[in-house]
Amino acid sequence: MARAADGSLDRAENAKLIQHIEQGGISTLLYGGNAIFYHLTLAEYRAALEMISELAADSSLVIPAIGPAYGTMLDQAEILNDFAFPTAMVLPQRDIVTSAGFCTGVRNLTQRLGKPVVLYLKFGGVVTVEDAAALVNDGHISAIKYAVVREDYMRDDYLKALTEKIDPSLILSGLGDQPAITHMRHFGLGGFTTGCGCVFPQLSTDLLKAIQAENWDEAEAIRERFLPLENLRDNLGPITILHRATELAGIAQTGPISPLLSEPAAAIREQIAAALTQIQQSV
Numbered sequence: 425m426a427r428a429a430d431g432s433l434d435r436a437e438n439a440k441l442i443q444h445i446e447q448g449g450i451s452t453l454l455y456g457g458n459a460i461f462y463h464l465t466l467a468e469y470r471a472a473l474e475m476i477s478e479l480a481a482d483s484s485l486v487i488p489a490i491g492p493a494y495g496t497m498l499d500q501a502e503i504l505n506d507f508a509f510p511t512a513m514v515l516p517q518r519d520i521v522t523s524a525g526f527c528t529g530v531r532n533l534t535q536r537l538g539k540p541v542v543l544y545l546k547f548g549g550v551v552t553v554e555d556a557a558a559l560v561n562d563g564h565i566s567a568i569k570y571a572v573v574r575e576d577y578m579r580d581d582y583l584k585a586l587t588e589k590i591d592p593s594l595i596l597s598g599l600g601d602q603p604a605i606t607h608m609r610h611f612g613l614g615g616f617t618t619g620c621g622c623v624f625p626q627l628s629t630d631l632l633k634a635i636q637a638e639n640w641d642e643a644e645a646i647r648e649r650f651l652p653l654e655n656l657r658d659n660l661g662p663i664t665i666l667h668r669a670t671e672l673a674g675i676a677q678t679g680p681i682s683p684l685l686s687e688p689a690a691a692i693r694e695q696i697a698a699a700l701t702q703i704q705q706s707v
């Protein structure tokens with residue numbers, strides 16, 4: 425999400441970013457970690473919801489995040505209820521939660537919202553398979569964003585167990601373009617979310633189409649094109665590198681990065697620019 429030099433949300437620059445993503449064929453806009461929703465004040469939360477609901481195309485599905493702290497969730501739920509978003513995504517938290525307690529929180533939240541939420545599973549086992557399945561079966565979950573990092577995405581017992589208890593089409597690969605092929609091809613997941621799609625939306629759309637058409641060689645070739653930027657994000661911080669890459673690609677002035685994150689050094693910005701050039705030349 426773009427901010428002006430004074431740190432305020434920048435409507436004009438966010439409009440550019442949204443239009444760029446939508447013109448690349450992406451019709452679901454998820455405002456979570458990459459948008460740095462974690463660190464919004466309550467006043468900013470309302471302003472951000474107003475802004476994204478007004479700027480997104482009518483045909484786009486916009487999903488704002490909520491949380492991760494329970495108190496924050498409840499305060500934000502009151503604001504969210506003034507808007508017509510069909511769902512919200514519960515941001516992940518690994519510490520200070522138990523599986524059963526987290527599920528109680530989700531149940532309380534969906535009761536207040538009167539709608540199901542997207543469950544963002546980022547850490548293996550924090551929510552047990554049984555608890556996740558119970559939330560789904562009881563109608564609290566609209567989708568699951570599955571984003572547990574693995575050395576080898578083919579070997580994932582937690583995901584396998586989830587897909588045995590929950591319709592896999594309800595689960596989306598939530599780690600960008602890299603594990604999307606494996607998650608969709610071998611675990612039957614229903615789609616994928618992408619950070620790099622903010623910069624190269626057409627490439628992500630092409631990847632989704634190639635996977636859906638089972639054109640595996642083409643999908644693999646597209647996945648590899650993302651690597652220069654994804655490798656930087658993996659090594660140096662996915663959110664901050666993406667925030668600056670979006671600006672360096674000329675899409676929108678994304679502005680200062682929110683504390684508690686920080687600006688990549690000048691030498692890193694040069695690497696980001698080089699990665700963008702490499703991807704642009706490969707397309």
Ligand SMILES: N[C@@H](CC=O)C(=O)O
Nearest residue numbers: 598599600617618619
């Ligand atoms: N975390 C992933 C997917 C985002 O939705 C990424 O940043 O690519």
